[in-house]
Amino acid sequence: MKMIAAIFMLMLLAGCGKHRSELIQHSYLKNYSLGVIKTAYIGQPIAKVRDLYADYDEFQSKFALKYYMKPSSDFELSGKYIKKKYFDFPVKVVGKKDGLYPAAGYTSVEGIPYTIVNMVNEAHKEKEEVGLLIDDTGKVFKGNILDDDHDLIMKSESSVVTPETLKLIKTDKLVEHKFDESNVDLLACYTNFELIYGGINNVSLSIAYREFTIDDMARPSFFQNIVYETTAKQIRFKEMLLEVIEATNEKIVYKVIDDGLKDSKFPKDNVPRDYEECRNTYERKRKAMNR
Incomplete structure (x- = not known):
């Protein structure tokens, strides 16, 4: 066997x-x-x-070309995500309006394509990164988030994005690669x-x-x-x-x-x-x- x-x-x-x-x-x-x-x-x-x-x-569904994303305002995503079915995984991500955040890759959830943007998880003592999922309109998909290795999709029903009108928009600046x-x-x-x-x-x-x-x-x-x-x-x-x-x-x-x-x-x-x-x-x- x-x-x-x-x-x-x-x-x-x-x-x-x-x-x-x-x-x-x-x-x-x-x-x-x-x-x-x-x-x-x-x-x-x-x-x-x-x-x-x-x-x-x-x-891997990753296109080699990557670019920077720019938020429409200062923002915060916070909540508890489920990691490996049983464990609560607290997440707090903070971004600035004047910041540029590099796309790390691409994925899809239930057939919907998303751009992955890595950001530091302030709620984690070792400040490991998590992958935000950004749809084609620039909206953050708060219901799911990727772990630092991008091999696990964590789910949440209580996470909050502030402000709700936040968009992360693709710029024309390429990530150096x-x-x-x-x-x-x-x-x-x-x-x-x-x-x-x-x-x-x-x-x-x-x-x-x-x-x-x-x-x-x-x-x-x-x-x-x-x-x-x-x-x-x-x-x-x-x-x-x-x-x-x-x-x-x-x-x-x-x-x-x-x-x-x-x-x-x-x-x-x-x-x-x-x-x-x-x-x-x-x-x-x-x-x-x-x-």
Whole structure:
């Protein structure tokens, strides 16, 4: 019986190893979340998007690319969670509005995807970390929390998040990460742009569109000024649809309703044409730089 169990475990581990490097994740790094109200002042980006590919770990459901989350206000999460069915596990997490908190990975609970954000548990004498679960709208899922190893989901029916309106919003700042070139592929591609707020006058609302090349996010390769009616409640540019809540000659308050940008995964032995072209462009530039 022990021999059968050992063989089964080896088969399971072999299967896990097989999945870890066979997929590529296509993801868009954005400075906004759909449906979340934001404010941009003149000269600041309303929307900023980077087009990125990276190796995807299917078994652990963790995408190699990570970014910082910023809270909408000072906040606290506190309560008792159940650890291993029997033990109460007190949790107290405190965050600051001006803080930046790195995403540590990704998971799902009952089919709903969450970003994991590690934070210190002030209620634990050794100050070990716990993993907060943040949904796509930025809301903290207080009913569940991860232990410091991310291998146990603890549940609570009494935890409290203050304030209840708290959001942790994805920023466009990447967490510094040293990628192992032997098994991780990070590649910037074609959809790299930003929409800059330009203010309003008596007749029009102005937005500047800046498009960037694959390898240069500092210098725009294409620039276009776009104008809309001052009274417009919704504005669209290509696939991006914005709801205008307030627009003045100082700032715009808005939310992105839709952008047409969907993350996806594909096998390495069946990559789309866009990825092939992007990879070939990258390789040509890399070889030219090394000459």
